[in-house]
Amino acid sequence: MPTASEPVDVLVPRAARIGPSAGLRIHHGKFDPGDALDRAGLRVTSPARTCWDLAQWLDVVETVVVLDSMLARRLTDVPTLREYALSRAGRRGWRSLLRAVDLADAGAESPQESRTRVRLVLAGLPRPETQWVVADKGRFVARLDLAWPQFKVAVEYDGLWHDDPEQFHRDRQRLNRLLGCGWIVLHVTAKRLRDDFDGFVAEVRAALRARSCSPR
Structure with a gap:
C-alpha cells in the first residue's frame, strides 16, 4: 500500500488537459465501457482496468505484488484478468498484464x-507452492511461505518480527520439527533480496538439484 508521502496515480481521458499537480501522478489513457466505476461518489477504475494500468506503469515484479494482494482480497480473479487481457489483444499492455497474471498467486501473504516468489521464478527456478502445509502422521507441523513439496525444499522470508525473542524461540522449534521431517528450509531477508539475490538463487537451486538427484 502507498504511504502518505507517495503520490497518487490518477488516470484521466486522453483528451483531458490536466497538468502536473502536487501529490498526483497523472496518466492519460483510453477508457473502455466498464472501466470506470462509482464508489461512494468517487470515480475509480475497475479492478481489471487497475491491473491493466499497473502492468504498464510498474515492472512485472511490483505488478504481481499488487495482483497477489487483490486476488487474496477477492477483488478480482485470474479468469477475469486473463479474459480482460485477451479481449484487448494487440493493444499496448495486453501481454504485460497476461504475463503478470500468469505469475500471480493469491496465496502470498x-x-x-x-x-521473493516472482524473482525466483524469473531466475528460472520451478514455481513453488504458496502456504504449503506440512503434516507428520496427520499432525500439523508448519505452514511454509514457499515450497517445492516433491523435493521437500522450502523458502521462508524472515521479517523484522524475528527481533522478538519469544517468536525467534518458536520459529527455531518449528524449524527443528521441519528438519526432523526431512525438509531443507532456506531463509531470505530483505538485505539478501536487495544485495545478494543471485547468491540466494544459487543456494535454492543447489538445494533443489541435490534433492532431485538423491533418494529421500
Whole structure:
C-alpha cells in the first residue's frame, strides 16, 4: 500500500488537459465501457482496468505484488484478468498484464513473499507452492511461505518480527520439527533480496538439484 508521502496515480481521458499537480501522478489513457466505476461518489477504475494500468506503469515484479494482494482480497480473479487481457489483444499492455497474471498467486501473504516468489521464478527456478502445509502422521507441523513439496525444499522470508525473542524461540522449534521431517528450509531477508539475490538463487537451486538427484 502507498504511504502518505507517495503520490497518487490518477488516470484521466486522453483528451483531458490536466497538468502536473502536487501529490498526483497523472496518466492519460483510453477508457473502455466498464472501466470506470462509482464508489461512494468517487470515480475509480475497475479492478481489471487497475491491473491493466499497473502492468504498464510498474515492472512485472511490483505488478504481481499488487495482483497477489487483490486476488487474496477477492477483488478480482485470474479468469477475469486473463479474459480482460485477451479481449484487448494487440493493444499496448495486453501481454504485460497476461504475463503478470500468469505469475500471480493469491496465496502470498506479504509483498516480500510475492517479490521473493516472482524473482525466483524469473531466475528460472520451478514455481513453488504458496502456504504449503506440512503434516507428520496427520499432525500439523508448519505452514511454509514457499515450497517445492516433491523435493521437500522450502523458502521462508524472515521479517523484522524475528527481533522478538519469544517468536525467534518458536520459529527455531518449528524449524527443528521441519528438519526432523526431512525438509531443507532456506531463509531470505530483505538485505539478501536487495544485495545478494543471485547468491540466494544459487543456494535454492543447489538445494533443489541435490534433492532431485538423491533418494529421500
